[in-house]
Amino acid sequence: MLPHPVTAEALADAAAEPDPGSLAAAQRLRRHHPPEVAAAALEQVTLRRRASGKFGDRAASLFFTRDGLEQATRPSVAAHHAGRFVLAGVRRVIDLGCGIGSDAMAFAEAGLEVIAVERDPHTAEIAAANLAGRAEVITGDAEEVADALIGAGDGVFLDPARRTTSGRLWRTEDFTPRWAFVTALLDGSRTVGIKLGPALPHREIPAAVEAEWVSDRGETVEVSLWSGPGSVPDSRSALIMPDHRLVADRTGGRPAVAGPGRFLYEPDGAVIRSGAITVLGEELGAWLLDDQIAYLSADRLTPTPYATAFEISEVLPYSEKILRRWVHDHDIGRLEIKKRGIDGDPAALRRRLKPAGDQEATMIISRTPVGARVLIGRRVR
Known part of the structure; x- marks a missing residue:
C-alpha cells in the first residue's frame, strides 16, 4: 500500500x-x-x-514526512524499546502517537501485537504504509482513545509530539499529548515507555520512574521514561548502544577537582545528562578539571565505552598568540578544537590560528583550578 x-x-x-x-x-x-x-x-x-x-x-x-523523520526513532533504539516490552512479559503494545511507525515496526518485528495511534491523517497513512499490515493503525487523538484501547496487561509506548511548524518544542507544557496525560500513564500499573528529547530536565521526571538516556553511534538521541514491570524505579542510567549501561549514583557526590593529568576523558552525552559522571570518575580513578565542567582527568589510561580518551602532551595558557605560535611551530594543519566552560566559537578560533601544515592535533580548552588552559591531546583509539 x-x-x-x-x-x-x-x-x-x-x-x-x-x-x-x-x-x-x-x-x-x-x-x-x-x-x-x-x-x-x-x-x-x-x-x-x-x-x-x-x-x-x-x-x-x-x-x-519531514517532521516524522526528525522525530523517528533509529531502528537500533526502537529494537531496544521493543526488547524492554518483551522482557517485561508484554504481548500487546498500544503505541500512542506512532508518527511514521518506526517504533511500531520494531514492536511488530519483536513478535508483539501492536495498535498504533496517530492524530494526523497523512502521517497515519504513512505509518500504515510502513507497517504494511503488521499492525493496526488508528487515526485519532491519543488522549481520546487511550482508555478504550488499553487493556489489562497491555504495554503502552508514547512519543509526544515535540515539533510544530515553528520548530522544536522544549517546554513539556507545549507537548502533545498534554504533559499531565503523559505523566499519568507512568503510575506503575503497567509497562509504559515514554520517549523524550535528551535535554529533559531531571526536575520534570516523575517520582519512582526510571529514566534511561540513550546514545547511539556517538550521539545522545533520547531519554526514555519507564514504569511498571521491567523498570527500575527511581533510577537514572546511561545506555551506550547496544548494551553498555552505567547507573548513576543518586547520593549527590562529585569527583574531586584537580589540575590536568596525563589523560583526559570526554564523557558521552548520555553519561553527563544522566548524572552518572561520578560513577564514571570512580571507575576511571579520575577527577574533574572544574566542578561545573564534564571533563575528567587521570594519570593512567582505563579503556571505557562511556568516554573518549585523549593523551595529553602539553598544557598551554589560553592565549591566542601562544596558540598561534604553537600551531606554526608544530606544523599543524588538521586541528580539532574542543571547549567547555569557555566563551567563544571553536570554528572561529581555528580560522584565526591558521593551521596550514602536515601534522594534526586536538586542543581541549577548559577551566582548571589555575584558570583557563589549553590541553594538547592525541585521541586514544
Whole structure:
C-alpha cells in the first residue's frame, strides 16, 4: 500500500533523479505524472536519501514526512524499546502517537501485537504504509482513545509530539499529548515507555520512574521514561548502544577537582545528562578539571565505552598568540578544537590560528583550578 498520491511508477522515476529537489527534476516528472503525484514522489525520494543516515539501506523502502523523520526513532533504539516490552512479559503494545511507525515496526518485528495511534491523517497513512499490515493503525487523538484501547496487561509506548511548524518544542507544557496525560500513564500499573528529547530536565521526571538516556553511534538521541514491570524505579542510567549501561549514583557526590593529568576523558552525552559522571570518575580513578565542567582527568589510561580518551602532551595558557605560535611551530594543519566552560566559537578560533601544515592535533580548552588552559591531546583509539 502506497500513501496517497504516490505511485510506484512515479517513485521509480524520482529515484532515478540525481537531485530530486531541483526544479529540473520536477519538470521532468510532470511530463509523465500529474503534478501532485510528481511532487509527492520527489518529496519521498528526497526524504529517503536524508533518512539513510538514520535508517541505513532500509530507508529506501520506507515512507516519511519531514517532521516524522526528525522525530523517528533509529531502528537500533526502537529494537531496544521493543526488547524492554518483551522482557517485561508484554504481548500487546498500544503505541500512542506512532508518527511514521518506526517504533511500531520494531514492536511488530519483536513478535508483539501492536495498535498504533496517530492524530494526523497523512502521517497515519504513512505509518500504515510502513507497517504494511503488521499492525493496526488508528487515526485519532491519543488522549481520546487511550482508555478504550488499553487493556489489562497491555504495554503502552508514547512519543509526544515535540515539533510544530515553528520548530522544536522544549517546554513539556507545549507537548502533545498534554504533559499531565503523559505523566499519568507512568503510575506503575503497567509497562509504559515514554520517549523524550535528551535535554529533559531531571526536575520534570516523575517520582519512582526510571529514566534511561540513550546514545547511539556517538550521539545522545533520547531519554526514555519507564514504569511498571521491567523498570527500575527511581533510577537514572546511561545506555551506550547496544548494551553498555552505567547507573548513576543518586547520593549527590562529585569527583574531586584537580589540575590536568596525563589523560583526559570526554564523557558521552548520555553519561553527563544522566548524572552518572561520578560513577564514571570512580571507575576511571579520575577527577574533574572544574566542578561545573564534564571533563575528567587521570594519570593512567582505563579503556571505557562511556568516554573518549585523549593523551595529553602539553598544557598551554589560553592565549591566542601562544596558540598561534604553537600551531606554526608544530606544523599543524588538521586541528580539532574542543571547549567547555569557555566563551567563544571553536570554528572561529581555528580560522584565526591558521593551521596550514602536515601534522594534526586536538586542543581541549577548559577551566582548571589555575584558570583557563589549553590541553594538547592525541585521541586514544
